[in-house]
Amino acid sequence: MRWSKVFNTRKLAGSPLEAAKKIVVFGGGSFGTAMGCALARQKPDLEVVLLVRDPYLCKDINLLHENTRYLKGFKMPPNVRATTHAPEAIVGAQYAVHAVPVQSSRAFLQGIKEYLPSSVPIICVSKGLEVGSGQMMSELIPSALERKQPAVFLSGPSFAKEVMQNRPTGVVAACKDAKLARTVQALFASPTMRVNTTTDVVGVEICGALKNVLAIAAGIVEGMDLGHNALAALIAQGCSEIRWLAEKLGAKPTTMSGLSGLGDIMLTCYGDLSRNRSVGMRLGRGERLEDIIASSSQVAEGVATAGVVVGLARKYRVSLPVLTAVAQVLDNNLTAREAVFHIMNLPQIEEA
Numbered sequence: 001m002r003w004s005k006v007f008n009t010r011k012l013a014g015s016p017l018e019a020a021k022k023i024v025v026f027g028g029g030s031f032g033t034a035m036g037c038a039l040a041r042q043k044p045d046l047e048v049v050l051l052v053r054d055p056y057l058c059k060d061i062n063l064l065h066e067n068t069r070y071l072k073g074f075k076m077p078p079n080v081r082a083t084t085h086a087p088e089a090i091v092g093a094q095y096a097v098h099a100v101p102v103q104s105s106r107a108f109l110q111g112i113k114e115y116l117p118s119s120v121p122i123i124c125v126s127k128g129l130e131v132g133s134g135q136m137m138s139e140l141i142p143s144a145l146e147r148k149q150p151a152v153f154l155s156g157p158s159f160a161k162e163v164m165q166n167r168p169t170g171v172v173a174a175c176k177d178a179k180l181a182r183t184v185q186a187l188f189a190s191p192t193m194r195v196n197t198t199t200d201v202v203g204v205e206i207c208g209a210l211k212n213v214l215a216i217a218a219g220i221v222e223g224m225d226l227g228h229n230a231l232a233a234l235i236a237q238g239c240s241e242i243r244w245l246a247e248k249l250g251a252k253p254t255t256m257s258g259l260s261g262l263g264d265i266m267l268t269c270y271g272d273l274s275r276n277r278s279v280g281m282r283l284g285r286g287e288r289l290e291d292i293i294a295s296s297s298q299v300a301e302g303v304a305t306a307g308v309v310v311g312l313a314r315k316y317r318v319s320l321p322v323l324t325a326v327a328q329v330l331d332n333n334l335t336a337r338e339a340v341f342h343i344m345n346l347p348q349i350e351e352a
């Protein structure tokens, strides 16, 4: 599609962006803030409201136009504000961006259910699998709300800081309803954000969740200074393991080679802005997980998702040596060195 055609369409009256008056963002962390600002930059009269928990952060955002905790030093567009009051945040919104960490999402959604009309599409950017249920966000959202809710899953190589800096970014909007995926595409597409669409929700969600686990493994290899060969081999093995599990769950093979798969795997496994990779690096250098988590205010979703992957591997009878080794290391059942030794001494196999 020619770019001129895309942008002309976006400017037409009645386009999703032109029709939108207010968008609420659940979770005023780094990514909720970044994506809220990306929307606000699209349309100066669009009202973007961040629903945050902390009244002090709320005050900083409204007075300083800066998320002083998660994105310090970045000025936010004037049409972004924050509130701690859910009814006020949600009322009149045409869309809700969900950027609450997966493990907190069920309780959060149950808490705001009564204020969110069942017709308002949720644009979910959270990446992970829920501990206990093993659910993806596309399962968790209707389960928590106890009703159907239109939802699009936005995923891909997208560090919050670079989105905030308005640097070129590519993501994919996944929804079984192709029209709704295109609506979200129209909301976010800009000269600095390309948004592909797909109906493969499972593939996008599994890739987005498992790449965080693989990034921890990549960080461990980096932290142990095992070299470029080891890192590349590990990531290639991890890509295969994600593909094996994703296909068992009915994902399209093409998704794995797209933005939410290979794109986000490369970014998160090699990019030094990745929180998951950083956790792995510190584990590889011998730090204890509890100390690592205590020292960071931000979530690394792969830590919780790693344990869920072990259950899925068992349930679907698929061998995932790299991804399941991460859970072993996180649970202190294996040291990083023992995990590497174990993987290196697995039977030599034919590629699959």
Ligand SMILES: NC(=O)c1ccc[n+]([C@@H]2O[C@H](COP(=O)([O-])OP(=O)(O)OC[C@H]3O[C@@H](n4cnc5c(N)ncnc54)[C@H](O)[C@@H]3O)[C@@H](O)[C@H]2O)c1
Pocket (backbone or CB within 6 Å): 027, 028, 029, 030, 031, 032, 033, 052, 053, 070, 099, 100, 101, 102, 104, 105, 107, 108, 125, 126, 127, 128, 158, 159, 160, 161, 297, 298, 299, 301
């Ligand atoms: N940061 C990124 O670069 C990035 C990029 C793409 C996707 N994501 C995904 O977006 C999601 C959010 O990540 P983030 O990076 O913004 O995390 P973060 O750690 O920067 O912020 C998390 C936010 O969620 C809020 N929160 C936590 N528990 C909550 C609860 N119980 N109720 C309400 N709010 C709660 C926190 O207060 C905070 O505002 C994650 O699933 C992450 O994987 C992050």
Ligand SMILES: O=P(O)(O)OC[C@H](O)CO
Pocket (backbone or CB within 6 Å): 127, 156, 157, 158, 159, 160, 212, 215, 264, 267, 268, 273, 274, 275, 276, 277, 299, 300, 301
């Ligand atoms: O910082 P991470 O490791 O949570 O990665 C952030 C995004 O998911 C990158 O696409």
